[in-house]
Amino acid sequence: MVKLTFLGGCREVGRSGILLQSKNGSKVVLDYGIRFKGKERLPSEIDTENLSAIAVTHCHVDHSGGIPLLYKSSNAPLYTNPITLRISEILIKDMLNVSKFEYPFGKDELDTMRQNAKFLDLGVRQKVNDDIYLTFYDAGHIPGSVSILAEVDDKCIFYTGDINNQETNLVNIADPTFVPNIDVLITESTYALREHPSRIEVEKRFVENVINVTDNGGKVLIPAFGVARSQEALLILEKYNYDGKIYIDGLARKICNVYQEYPEYLKDINRFVKSLKRARFITEEKYRDSAKRSNAAIIAPSGMLKGGASMNFVKSFLEDPTSAIYLVGYQAEGSPGRKLLDEGVFEYKERIRRKKINGTLVAKCDREYFNFSSHADGLHLHEYINGLKFHNNSKDIFCVHGDNKSATFFAKELVQKGFNAVAPEQDETYTI
Numbered sequence: 001m002v003k004l005t006f007l008g009g010c011r012e013v014g015r016s017g018i019l020l021q022s023k024n025g026s027k028v029v030l031d032y033g034i035r036f037k038g039k040e041r042l043p044s045e046i047d048t049e050n051l052s053a054i055a056v057t058h059c060h061v062d063h064s065g066g067i068p069l070l071y072k073s074s075n076a077p078l079y080t081n082p083i084t085l086r087i088s089e090i091l092i093k094d095m096l097n098v099s100k101f102e103y104p105f106g107k108d109e110l111d112t113m114r115q116n117a118k119f120l121d122l123g124v125r126q127k128v129n130d131d132i133y134l135t136f137y138d139a140g141h142i143p144g145s146v147s148i149l150a151e152v153d154d155k156c157i158f159y160t161g162d163i164n165n166q167e168t169n170l171v172n173i174a175d176p177t178f179v180p181n182i183d184v185l186i187t188e189s190t191y192a193l194r195e196h197p198s199r200i201e202v203e204k205r206f207v208e209n210v211i212n213v214t215d216n217g218g219k220v221l222i223p224a225f226g227v228a229r230s231q232e233a234l235l236i237l238e239k240y241n242y243d244g245k246i247y248i249d250g251l252a253r254k255i256c257n258v259y260q261e262y263p264e265y266l267k268d269i270n271r272f273v274k275s276l277k278r279a280r281f282i283t284e285e286k287y288r289d290s291a292k293r294s295n296a297a298i299i300a301p302s303g304m305l306k307g308g309a310s311m312n313f314v315k316s317f318l319e320d321p322t323s324a325i326y327l328v329g330y331q332a333e334g335s336p337g338r339k340l341l342d343e344g345v346f347e348y349k350e351r352i353r354r355k356k357i358n359g360t361l362v363a364k365c366d367r368e369y370f371n372f373s374s375h376a377d378g379l380h381l382h383e384y385i386n387g388l389k390f391h392n393n394s395k396d397i398f399c400v401h402g403d404n405k406s407a408t409f410f411a412k413e414l415v416q417k418g419f420n421a422v423a424p425e426q427d428e429t430y431t432i
Contacts, residue, residue: 002152004184004398005429008033008043011404013190014062017043018159018400020152022131028053030148030159030186034065034095034103041101042066044427048074053128055079055120057161058145059087059227061095068092068109077118079126079134083144083262085117087227087255094251098307122146123178140164140174141374142228143265149179155432158182158388162190162401164374165384166199169235170228171267174376176387183394184432187385188375189402189423192410196377206370207240209326213366214244214295218322223310223337225303226251229329231259231272232372233299238275245296249282250309252301256281288312303329305336305346317365318346324366331369341369381410396432397421 007017007029014035020028027050034041043066051074056064067078067088080088092110096103120126126134131153136146141162150157163174210220224230230252237246248256256276263269279299282288291298292313302308305327317323331338340346346361376384385397397419399411407423414421424430 001431002155002157003429004157004432006398006400006424006426007046008426009400010424010426010428011402011407013401013403015041015043015066016063016401017066018186019046020150020157022152024131025050026052026129026131028055028128028132028134028150028152029070030055030150031057031063031161032066032070033060033062035062041103042069048076051076052132053077053079053134055134055148055150056084056088057139057148057159058142059084059091060142060162061091063161064088065092065095068105068113069103071109071112071116072105075112075116077128078113078116079118079120081119081121081136081144081146081265083258083265085114086258086262087144089114090254090258091227137179138172138174140171143171143259143262145171147174147179149182155184156180156182156391157184157186157432159186160188160384162188162375163384164376165380166196166376168199168232168372168374169239169267170232171265174384176384179388181389181391183391183396185385185388185397187381187397187399189381189399189407189410190375191373191377192381192399192402192406192413194377195379196371196373202370202372203236204240206326206328207237207242209324209366209368210237210242210297211244213322213324214297216322217295218320218324219292219295219317220297220323221310221313221317221325222297222299223303223305223314223325223327224252224299224301225329226301226308227255228374229303229372230299230301231256232374233328234275234279235272236372237297238271238278242297245294246279247282247287247291247294247296247298248279249288249291249298249300249312252299252309253281253283282309292316303327303337304331305340314346315348315361318361318363319365321364324368325363326367327369328372330373340367378410382413385414395419398430399423
């Protein structure tokens with residue numbers, strides 16, 4: 001019998017972590033991420049004795065950020081792929097450098113993580129030991145993202161990670177028909193309560209708005225997550241033949257370069273390279289000043305206006321009624337981006353001559369949210385699960401990676417469809 005323990009990501013979005021243990025005591029960890037709020041930033045600690053493998057679904061730090069901690073006491077292989085490892089390192093280093101929270105690991109553990117990485121291609125059944133096999137499947141979330149099939153003893157446990165089975169411009173969709181019969185499903189539930197608007201209609205409206213602003217003498221700031229969302233926004237502008245100036249700043253610029261090094265993880269590398277040729281990378285302050293003076297679209301992290309390169313532009317845009325700030329990613333409750341959308345104000349903190357200054361600006365510019373989510377919504381989560389095949393009498397589903405309302409509601413919906421579904425809580429262990 002397999003023991004399944006939920007270390008994190010339970011009725012919350014953040015610090016995803018799952019522990020599987022065979023009857024002989026072999027262990028495998030699927031994801032080990034962090035969250036950015038509260039005293040408990042990491043998943044529950046585990047005894048790394050008999051830890052046979054770690055596998056990560058993708059590079060976002062809510063899935064990968066805590067993995068170096070496991071390498072304080074283990075040298076287990078980390079199953080991943082080259083692009084996920086490369087960007088995970090970038091994001092974790094950045095997290096350690098800028099965070100005020102003191103994580104219980106550092107660059108030494110990150111180096112050990114890298115040294116123990118083993119690359120696994122999609123669809124390849126990897127033997128870990130006599131008890132455990134791992135196989136990766138495309139998750140459709142971001143470049144390099146995977147879902148994981150873990151075969152432990154005689155049970156097939158499928159963990160979606162973050163999935164998307166709706167068309168985007170950057171990566172191919174997740175397709176459940178490639179997955180063999182399973183006994184247990186562990187699924188994300190981030191947007192189980194929502195229905196995303198038509199992607200094509202949102203794309204068209206986004207580009208039309210950008211064109212209207214820039215043709216009328218204004219400029220557009222597009223705060224976007226540096227990994228994937230910035231590049232998706234760039235591809236959308238290229239797709240609809242936006243011919244104005246485009247600037248890319250901060251982490252988004254670095255990730256664009258990484259993506260070019262790993263073309264096999266992109267949907268259409270030729271189109272991506274074409275879009276990059278039309279953009280200008282901001283590598284010096286003089287280019288940033290030039291961008292501010294141009295009728296241009298400027299793509300700059302962070303996606304929630306919490307910091308990053310977007311801070312170089314946001315104030316001047318807020319005070320300009322001819323310009324616009326178009327947000328293209330999730331805006332958490334209480335984030336500056338969310339307040340800008342809901343209340344029309346931007347709250348900021350800055351240091352001038354060693355003094356901390358808090359301020360509030362009322363937005364004079366246009367502002368709007370465009371939903372370019374890389375997660376499946378409720379309708380498409382059900383569609384994905386309907387495409388999976390379960391072994392006879394096997395209908396166990398665990399709903400994770402969603403807030404309390406989303407995870408529990410999704411589980412109830414699945415129960416109504418005949419599944420044995422639950423939204424587990426932190427540290428709960430199930431025998432399957």
